[in-house]
Amino acid sequence: MKDLVIIGLLALIICFKLFDITSDIQLGIPQWHIAQEAMLLVLTVIGAMYLSYDLIRRSREVKALAKRLDNADKKIDNMSTQMRSARQEYSQAVSNQFETWGFTKSEQQVAFLLLKGLSFKEIAEVRQTKEKTVRQQASTIYGKAAVDGRHTFCAWFMEDFIQEHNQDIAANEAASSHKAA
Structure with missing residues (x-):
């Protein structure tokens, strides 16, 4: 103007x-x-x-x-839609696995919060229970999932993503070395 x-x-x-x-x-x-x-x-x-x-x-x-x-x-709107859809699918897959392991509803809630990274104290506050109760539920969860702790439990759900990523990296490196030769 x-x-x-x-x-x-x-x-x-x-x-x-x-x-x-x-x-x-x-x-x-x-x-x-x-x-x-x-x-x-x-x-x-x-x-x-x-x-x-x-x-x-x-x-x-x-x-x-x-x-x-x-x-x-x-x-961004399209990606947000895709992310919401992927999040829902992933949550459903996690829920299905929890049911396969035979988790109770209470254990499923604790397991989701563990996967989100909350501490036992934070989970107890969110669920309005005692921290000791959350620890006992976590031990039950680890036992049913046949893992030895929180890190292994979380890693169990990430392993497939990491393997695919590593396979992509290996494929890209192989393609790069092939071009260089």
């Missing part, structure tokens, strides 16, 4: 300068004065043209950035 005002003012100055130069010529003003005013007119025209070009260029850049931002927002 500011640029448009400046361009408008320069256009107005150009018009007044043209009128002044034609008046000076008719009045017989010395040539050096007319040349000076003509030079100012040319510089004003150049400035107005530069500002106009710059305004158009920046306007196009802003439109392109707005379009890229809109596309990025759409991708």
Whole structure:
């Protein structure tokens, strides 16, 4: 907006300068004065043209950035939808595994909180039970899952993801070494 005002003012100055130069010529003003005013007119025209070009260029850049931002927002929305869906599928798979191990509803709640990384004290506060109760439930959970503790329990659910990632890394390294050869 500011640029448009400046361009408008320069256009107005150009018009007044043209009128002044034609008046000076008719009045017989010395040539050096007319040349000076003509030079100012040319510089004003150049400035107005530069500002106009710059305004158009920046306007196009802003439109392109707005379009890229809109596309990025759409991708984020799509990713958020995919993440929600993946989260639901993963939670369902974890729940199914808990049922396979024969966890009670109470044990399932504690197990989910363990997977989320809460301490025994935090789980006890969330579930409004004693920390000793949570520890006993955790021991039962580890026994039913045939693991030796919290880390192994959490790792049990991450192992498949890590193996796939390691296989992807190995495949990429093999492809890179093949290209280099």
